[in-house]
Amino acid sequence: MQKFEDIIGKDFLRTDPETCHSYAVDGMIPRAVLFPGQVEEVSEIVKIACREHLSVVPWGGGTQMGKGAVPSRLDLVIGTERLNRVIDIDAGNLTVTVQAGVRLFDLQEAVAGEENRCYIPVEAGGEESDESVCSLREHRGCFVPLDVPAGNRATIGGIIAANTSGPRRLLYGLPRDVVLGVRHVAPTGEIIGMGGKTVKNVAGYDLCKMMIGSLGTLGILCEMTLRLLPLPERSGTWICAFPGLQEAAAFVDAIFARPLVPCAVEILGGEACDDLALKWTGQGEKGCFSVAAAFEGAEEAVARMKAEIEGLASEAGSLEKMYLDDDEHRRFWSSYGSRAAGFSGDQDGMVTLKLNYPISRYRDVVAFLESGWVTDNAHLASYTHAGSGVTRIHLPGEDGTKENFEKIARWTGELLSQVCAVGGNLVVEHAGPELKKHLPVWGRPRDDMKMMQWIKKAMDPEGIFSPGRFIGGM
Ligand SMILES: Cc1cc2nc3c(=O)[nH]c(=O)nc-3n(C[C@H](O)[C@H](O)[C@H](O)COP(=O)(O)OP(=O)(O)OC[C@H]3O[C@@H](n4cnc5c(N)ncnc54)[C@H](O)[C@@H]3O)c2cc1C
Numbered sequence: 001m002q003k004f005e006d007i008i009g010k011d012f013l014r015t016d017p018e019t020c021h022s023y024a025v026d027g028m029i030p031r032a033v034l035f036p037g038q039v040e041e042v043s044e045i046v047k048i049a050c051r052e053h054l055s056v057v058p059w060g061g062g063t064q065m066g067k068g069a070v071p072s073r074l075d076l077v078i079g080t081e082r083l084n085r086v087i088d089i090d091a092g093n094l095t096v097t098v099q100a101g102v103r104l105f106d107l108q109e110a111v112a113g114e115e116n117r118c119y120i121p122v123e124a125g126g127e128e129s130d131e132s133v134c135s136l137r138e139h140r141g142c143f144v145p146l147d148v149p150a151g152n153r154a155t156i157g158g159i160i161a162a163n164t165s166g167p168r169r170l171l172y173g174l175p176r177d178v179v180l181g182v183r184h185v186a187p188t189g190e191i192i193g194m195g196g197k198t199v200k201n202v203a204g205y206d207l208c209k210m211m212i213g214s215l216g217t218l219g220i221l222c223e224m225t226l227r228l229l230p231l232p233e234r235s236g237t238w239i240c241a242f243p244g245l246q247e248a249a250a251f252v253d254a255i256f257a258r259p260l261v262p263c264a265v266e267i268l269g270g271e272a273c274d275d276l277a278l279k280w281t282g283q284g285e286k287g288c289f290s291v292a293a294a295f296e297g298a299e300e301a302v303a304r305m306k307a308e309i310e311g312l313a314s315e316a317g318s319l320e321k322m323y324l325d326d327d328e329h330r331r332f333w334s335s336y337g338s339r340a341a342g343f344s345g346d347q348d349g350m351v352t353l354k355l356n357y358p359i360s361r362y363r364d365v366v367a368f369l370e371s372g373w374v375t376d377n378a379h380l381a382s383y384t385h386a387g388s389g390v391t392r393i394h395l396p397g398e399d400g401t402k403e404n405f406e407k408i409a410r411w412t413g414e415l416l417s418q419v420c421a422v423g424g425n426l427v428v429e430h431a432g433p434e435l436k437k438h439l440p441v442w443g444r445p446r447d448d449m450k451m452m453q454w455i456k457k458a459m460d461p462e463g464i465f466s467p468g469r470f471i472g473g474m
Contacts, residue, residue, distance in 0.1 A: 001032055007044045008036050012082065023077040025057050025469075026070040026433040030077040033059075037082040039183065039191055039222045046220070047189030049076060055464050058216040060158025061103060063150045063343065067162055068215050069441045070433045072468030080157050083222060086110050091142055094228040095180060095197050100157025100221045104148055107156060111228055112141040142228040145172035149337030157221045163213030166337045167264035168294070170387045172229070176212050181225035184211060187218070187460035197225050210455070216466040217474060218459050232296035235263075237329045238309050239292045240318040241280040245269075245370065248289035249363050251316035252386045255293060258312070260305050262387075264294040264333070266340075269366050269382035270393075275339055280320050288319065291386075292336070294329060340383035342394050342430050351395040351408055351431045353415065357424025359389040368418050369393060389424070400434065409438040420444050442471040 005013050012035040014020070023033045036042045049056050054075040059065065080101035088097040089111055096111055147166030148154050154164065160182070165174050172178070181195030195208030211218060242248040252265055268276065268290040278290060291313075295305040306323070313321055324332050342352035357365055362384055369382045369391070384391040393415075395408060412428070419426050425443040428436065449472050456463075456474045468474075 003048050004032065004034055004045060007041050008034060012037065023059060023062075023079070025065055025074055025077070026068075026436070028071050028074040028433075030057070031075050033077045033079060035079045035082045039083070039185065042078065042083075042185045042220055042222055043189050043191050045076075045078065046185050046187065049464055050188055050462055053462055053464060055467050056220075057466050057469075058157070058161065058220045060100065060155035060161070061150070061153040062158075063153050064158060064162045064164070066430050067427075068466070068469035069473065070436055070468065071466065072473075078220060080155060080220070080222075083157075087223065090197070091228065093197065094142065095225055096142075096144065096228055097181075097197070097223060097225045098156050099223055100155060100160075102156050104144070104146060104151030104154050104156060104159060108143055108151065111143060112231065141231045143231050144226050145178055145229050146175060146226075147172060147337065149334050149341065150343060156224055156226070160212050160221055160224055161214060161216055165390075167266050167292075167333065167340070167385055168296075169390075170265060170385065171261060171263035171296070174212075176209055178227050179208060179212055179224055180227060182208050182211050182221055183223040184218075185220045185222055187462065187465050191222075192219075195225070215470060217456065217470045219465060232302075233299050234302040235294070235296040235326055235329045236302055236306050237264075237292055237294040237324040237332060238306070238313060239278065239290055239322050239324065239332075240313040241273075241320045242289045242291065242316065242318055245289055245363065245366055247317045248291050249366075251291055251313055251318065252362075254312040254316060255309060256387060258308060260308060261295070261297070261301070262293050262305065262309070263296045264292065265386040266292045266336070267362070267366060267382075267384040267386050268292065269369055269384065270380040272339075272381040272383055275381050276336060292332070294333065336383075339381075340392050342392065349432070351412075351435065352429040353393050353395065353412065354427045354429045355391045355393070355415070355419045355424060356426070357389050357391075357419055357422050359387060361422040361424070362386055362389065362391070364422050365391055365419060365424075368415075392429070400432075405435055405438045408435060412439050416440055416443060445472060 001015060014033040019033050020029050023030055034045055036045060055073045056076045056078055057074055059077050059079045083099040083101035085099045086102060098107055146159055147168040148159055148164050149166060160175050160179055163175050180197060183193045186192050211221060248267055255262060255265055273290050280288060293309050295302055342350055355365060366384055380393060382391055382393045416426050427443055428439050428441045431439060452471060453474060
């Protein structure tokens with residue numbers, strides 16, 4: 001350990017049991033936790049780890065360390081919290097370059113004050129002049145279009161490594177659509193830059209994109225260049241209750257059939273309404289289907305979507321509606337995001353499954369979830385990103401008993417066959433380490449598994465980065 005102390009100093013090398021326990025990965029406790037402050041220090045640490053075959057797992061905000069299979073071994077955790085500088089904000093080019101340990105909320109704050117590029121009101125014929133330079137909209141600022149409710153803890157490196165997304169991926173896309181470039185330390189210790197500041201920045205293989213969602217298996221992301229967008233002027237959400245799935249789906253399809261650009265369209269199934277404390281007075285029997293449709297953007301566009309979507313809800317037979325404006329909208333989606341992702345306090349111990357499937361098959365998937373698939377009156381809540389082909393569900397937690405493990409494994413198996421039958425797959429996003437050993441953590445193996453194994457072998461020949469955590473036990 002002395003070699004590491006020589007690189008980062010003794011204050012940033014922790015081997016005490018308490019610290020090592022708090023950085024355990026799926027119950028596996030590291031021998032040391034290291035906090036490098038420079039990219040070059042990360043490189044030196046990894047070179048030693050590679051030479052001495054020490055396995056390494058990167059750690060950002062630690063909010064998603066449960067994703068992936070249980071590691072096959074763990075020597076070092078490398079924490080990125082000291083890699084916390086915002087390196088360059090270029091509002092003119094709508095880009096920001098930031099170190100991996102910066103938390104999303106801090107970054108959003110940093111760019112919110114940045115004036116975005118001028119916007120010339122249409123009525124000025126697009127010609128710039130003293131009078132018409134960005135009049136009302138000049139001081140709006142920018143934001144990074146990443147939808148992560150845990151932004152007060154989640155780091156940019158963790159978000160990109162976990163390919164984190166929320167309901168607003170519908171409009172803003174995934175981290176893959178936001179990342180323009182990365183600078184990372186490869187498993188050999190080399191510092192490698194991929195992509196860059198320009199939107200079109202790769203000739204050859206798009207290696208930058210390959211790092212997104214790699215979950216710390218291909219090296220440590222140290223710096224990233226991200227796309228910025230002007231902050232929306234207004235935002236709003238309609239939440240509408242429907243007697244059944246058919247009516248809710250008719251409303252959803254009607255929205256997508258219109259030239260509207262909602263930023264999120266979510267179907268809440270099962271106990272999701274109760275979990276979100278959404279109380280509908282007309283709610284007779286157990287539960288109803290709610291749809292939350294959100295929109296953000298220029299004042300006029302938001303006003304038009306507000307009016308049109310309300311009309312579509314009435315046509316589709318909505319029982320009740322509620323409208324959330326600006327701050328209410330932001331508050332709702334922050335709590336919605338946490339709950340949907342399974343990170344609200346009372347969801348500890350729950351099992352979270354993430355299903356993905358062709359967009360058009362959401363009805364089949366939601367109908368199956370509502371078909372009494374889970375027995376024993378188990379608590380089931382589902383959150384469907386309509387328009388993105390993604391549903392997250394939360395199953396009742398594990399009590400550690402063999403019967404319970406078998407029951408959850410049986411339910412997951414049934415759901416996996418169901419979702420594969422419609423051309424999809426599933427991932428276990430949250431489960432205790434013991435239960436995980438009974439579950440298909442990465443769903444059904446994919447055809448490109450061989451190619452992924454070649455890439456992993458080529459980039460991490462010693463297999464020291466996050467061994468055993470990834471698809472196919474890589
Ligand atoms: C309240 C709440 C709500 C959430 N909502 C969502 C949601 O809606 N959608 C969603 O997908 N997730 C959600 N999450 C999960 C989580 O916030 C995100 O996945 C987040 O992106 C993880 O960031 P992190 O810094 O905490 O990463 P960590 O948990 O520290 O790491 C995540 C993974 O990335 C790897 N990693 C971390 N940093 C690096 C790096 N620099 N280089 C390489 N690998 C690295 C780690 O080894 C680990 O495998 C939520 C979490 C909470 C607490």
